[in-house]
Amino acid sequence: MRVRTKREEFLQVSLQLIHEKGFKATTMRDIAERMDFDVSNSYNYIKSKQDILELFLFRTSEEFHTTMDHILDSSYPADEKLKQVISAHIQVAARKPLEVALMVNEWRNLKEPKYSEYVALRSLYEKKMAKLLREGVKSGVFAALNVKIATAVILSSIRWVYDAYADTKSNINPIELERQIVSLVFDGVSH
Amino acid sequence: MRVRTKREEFLQVSLQLIHEKGFKATTMRDIAERMDFDVSNSYNYIKSKQDILELFLFRTSEEFHTTMDHILDSSYPADEKLKQVISAHIQVAARKPLEVALMVNEWRNLKEPKYSEYVALRSLYEKKMAKLLREGVKSGVFAALNVKIATAVILSSIRWVYDAYADTKSNINPIELERQIVSLVFDGVSH
DNA sequence: TTCAAATATAAACAATTGTTGATGTAGATT
DNA sequence: AATCTACATCAACAATTGTTTATATTTGAA
Numbered sequence: 001m002r003v004r005t006k007r008e009e010f011l012q013v014s015l016q017l018i019h020e021k022g023f024k025a026t027t028m029r030d031i032a033e034r035m036d037f038d039v040s041n042s043y044n045y046i047k048s049k050q051d052i053l054e055l056f057l058f059r060t061s062e063e064f065h066t067t068m069d070h071i072l073d074s075s076y077p078a079d080e081k082l083k084q085v086i087s088a089h090i091q092v093a094a095r096k097p098l099e100v101a102l103m104v105n106e107w108r109n110l111k112e113p114k115y116s117e118y119v120a121l122r123s124l125y126e127k128k129m130a131k132l133l134r135e136g137v138k139s140g141v142f143a144a145l146n147v148k149i150a151t152a153v154i155l156s157s158i159r160w161v162y163d164a165y166a167d168t169k170s171n172i173n174p175i176e177l178e179r180q181i182v183s184l185v186f187d188g189v190s191h
Numbered sequence: 192m193r194v195r196t197k198r199e200e201f202l203q204v205s206l207q208l209i210h211e212k213g214f215k216a217t218t219m220r221d222i223a224e225r226m227d228f229d230v231s232n233s234y235n236y237i238k239s240k241q242d243i244l245e246l247f248l249f250r251t252s253e254e255f256h257t258t259m260d261h262i263l264d265s266s267y268p269a270d271e272k273l274k275q276v277i278s279a280h281i282q283v284a285a286r287k288p289l290e291v292a293l294m295v296n297e298w299r300n301l302k303e304p305k306y307s308e309y310v311a312l313r314s315l316y317e318k319k320m321a322k323l324l325r326e327g328v329k330s331g332v333f334a335a336l337n338v339k340i341a342t343a344v345i346l347s348s349i350r351w352v353y354d355a356y357a358d359t360k361s362n363i364n365p366i367e368l369e370r371q372i373v374s375l376v377f378d379g380v381s382h
Numbered sequence: 383t384t385c386a387a388a389t390a391t392a393a394a395c396a397a398t399t400g401t402t403g404a405t406g407t408a409g410a411t412t
Numbered sequence: 413a414a415t416c417t418a419c420a421t422c423a424a425c426a427a428t429t430g431t432t433t434a435t436a437t438t439t440g441a442a
Contacts, residue, residue, distance in 0.1 A: 006419075022299050024215035028400060038421050040402080049400065082380070108213050108296075133380070142380045149363070149371040150380060152355075157348035164343075172340070180340040188379040189273070189324070189333045189341065197389075219430060229391050231432080236389095240430065 010035055010045045014052045019098045019166065023053055023106045054114050057107055060099040061121050063092060068128050078136030079186070085132065086158060086185065087178050093161040094174045100162035126151055154185055201226055201236045205243045210289045210357065214244055214297045245305050248298060251290040252312050254283060259319050269327030270377070276323065277349060277376065278369050284352040285365045291353035317342055345376055 013034050017026045028049055032039040046052055067088045071081050093100045110118050130151045136142035158181060164172045204225050208217045219240055223230040237243055258279045262272050284291045301309050321342045327333035349372060355363045 022215070024213070025300075027398080029398090037419080039400085040422080041420055043401070044419065079381070105299075109216075136380070140382065143374075143378070143382050145375065145380060146367070146371045149368060150375060152351050153348045153372060153375050154380075156351040157344045159350075160343050160347040176337070177340060180337045181344060183334075184336065184341060184344050184379065186379045186381045187334070188375065188377045189327070189336060189345075190270070190377045191331065191334050218428080220428090228389085230430085231392080232390055234431070 097165035288356035
């Protein structure tokens, strides 16, 4: 029994609070108060405040990377791969919106050397997307686009998705969301 | 002569520093040190640290809104209006990348009641974009898209642009950038 | 030269922050 | 019964922070 459930609760509360107030604005006392125990007790669960951020950031980043790698390694054509990358992102963002929110908003608060490490992972993810697009342009399934710009545009155009699931207000159906985004990315707004 | 140039310098240094380290991580002492004077002197130029943030955020927000309003008020067809909104955003982001960076990254650090005020402006801007898209769908220049989702996707897809101009490393030509983004938004990646 | 405005410093403040160390308790395991 | 582990508190720390007050210097205009 008793499988670190208290620690998981602590981390979950931390995640929620950091989402609400931002990492810097969230104090260890804030977290402890919501857990209903003293600040000092927090250090029975984590080594430092920074550790909370690092834990979520690198764990979720890895999830994105392994998914991306599986898709890139497949033998589907580039357009199918792009659809899968978009689909995968939406699924993660719908399942773990707070973790994705952290990735989008709080990575600047990492300290060296973790900061550089994370920035490298980010830039690697962009490189993987660029490779996918270049593949599609070369094989002719994509138009002759500027890969650098297209990478930034596409990644940016899905970056907001977590927001539709982070606060329970607007509950968009992930399937419908995927259909719409894929349609926009592939064919744009034009008729 | 001597028209508040020292204050402008102070604000510019603040902007740069906030861009580098984030608003919360930037201390009044950091700014003063880069200005080469004592912290206390800073308060001859601004009322409080929050004021620096508010000043840039609301000033730049207004610039976006007036531009958007002019475009909406014109009699161009919706597709032409959308092109102009995208073009205008890119021009502002290229001319004032640090201000736009602040809008993207630091608005969460506003305090009430300015926070709510700013969030309302943000949501109003989205509403204006949604109206533009709805107009285009109704008139048939756009496909039958989900306006809510399309709004989020399009606004998000240009939100990164400041990043290409904030640090001088990658100098993308704004004209080429506009051409590429418009092409992606209107026709997507497909052939 | 005089005088007001702009620009600067020194010293201190109250509050907040992340973290540590010493210690206690309840329940499970030996 | 003895021990170990998870979970908790209390007190205190050193550092940092935004801001204020009182005061001085520089400077441009009258």
